[in-house]
Amino acid sequence: MAAASSLTHPPLGFGLGLRTDHYESILAGPRRVDWFEIISENYMVPGGKPLHFLDRVRAEYPLVMHGVSLSIGSTDPLNRDYLRDLKILAERVQPAWISDHLCWGGVAGKNLHDLLPLPYNRETLEHVAERVQQVQDFLGRRLLLENVSSYLTYKRSEMSEWEFLREVSERADCLILLDVNNIYVSSVNHGFNPIDYLEGIPAARVQQFHLAGHRNLETHIIDTHDEPIVDPVWNLYREAVRRFGPVSTMIERDDNIPPYEELLTELDHARAIAREVLSPDAKAREGRNGCSIAAPSKAGARRGASVAAARLPSE
Numbered sequence: 001m002a003a004a005s006s007l008t009h010p011p012l013g014f015g016l017g018l019r020t021d022h023y024e025s026i027l028a029g030p031r032r033v034d035w036f037e038i039i040s041e042n043y044m045v046p047g048g049k050p051l052h053f054l055d056r057v058r059a060e061y062p063l064v065m066h067g068v069s070l071s072i073g074s075t076d077p078l079n080r081d082y083l084r085d086l087k088i089l090a091e092r093v094q095p096a097w098i099s100d101h102l103c104w105g106g107v108a109g110k111n112l113h114d115l116l117p118l119p120y121n122r123e124t125l126e127h128v129a130e131r132v133q134q135v136q137d138f139l140g141r142r143l144l145l146e147n148v149s150s151y152l153t154y155k156r157s158e159m160s161e162w163e164f165l166r167e168v169s170e171r172a173d174c175l176i177l178l179d180v181n182n183i184y185v186s187s188v189n190h191g192f193n194p195i196d197y198l199e200g201i202p203a204a205r206v207q208q209f210h211l212a213g214h215r216n217l218e219t220h221i222i223d224t225h226d227e228p229i230v231d232p233v234w235n236l237y238r239e240a241v242r243r244f245g246p247v248s249t250m251i252e253r254d255d256n257i258p259p260y261e262e263l264l265t266e267l268d269h270a271r272a273i274a275r276e277v278l279s280p281d282a283k284a285r286e287g288r289n290g291c292s293i294a295a296p297s298k299a300g301a302r303r304g305a306s307v308a309a310a311r312l313p314s315e
Helices: 020-028 049-058 080-093 122-139 161-172 180-190 194-199 231-244 260-277 280-289 305-311
Strands: 014-017 035-039 063-066 098-101 104-107 110-116 143-146 175-179 206-211 214-216 221-223 248-251
Touching: 014 260, 020 049, 020 260, 035 248, 049 080, 063 080, 080 122, 122 143, 122 161, 143 161, 143 206, 161 175, 161 194, 175 180, 180 194, 180 206, 180 214, 180 221, 180 231, 194 231, 206 231, 231 260, 248 260
Parallel strands: 014 035, 014 248, 035 063, 063 098, 098 143, 143 175, 175 206, 206 248
Antiparallel strands: 104 110, 214 221
């Protein structure tokens, strides 16, 4: 397990995404969530109901900001209007941190409304690192970058995704939001071992975990955030906690949103896994036994949960 890092903020515990369906339940209590993550763009508005509820939740809970429009890997110039609005919102919210995705989402002034993967090579690395530094200088704080799920690769890639993420974070001196579900989705789609991914990430720069559900389409898996978290992702989360320690963890649910109580039950499961992994007894067992995990096959999407169960320790 990683030692505490001087780069990251103290962990916030276990959180959820702040969604309009749950405003009233959140404010009615009792408090069973440690913090909330907001989608930054949903609150970049001059007023109205979103900001009214944001201020009320902010008075009760720590918040973090998570963006989807930075397009840090695009060849377009950074959107200064967007960055200005992001900074204004940050001044209002005073978030523990701000994050966005290691991807590109538009070109030639057109927003494609998607989080698209990058070619993992030196040219892209230098381009992205320079842009991250510009954003951090403007915001006056470190940015967190999140790994995205992917469904294609580039012939021009020269390194793995985790090597690229590590290089960007170290060169730009930024932090990492590690999406455990995205690692699992991409590992099945591209046939790599998700444990290799975890082992390639610098523990000192991991600030937050995302957990979410996905859809298995037999030939591939799509990150959808509209289903409960499946066992293979919970198993991979267990391995992430074992490697990185008590990292702030939140569950994303963006569609087919269930009752608040259902998400609280999932969050309690995350707590239970972390508590078990980080217990003194578990650490002693790990020291005696260790674990070995085989790489997934390309047919993983067809076999679904059984594949991950074969390569990750069961709960």
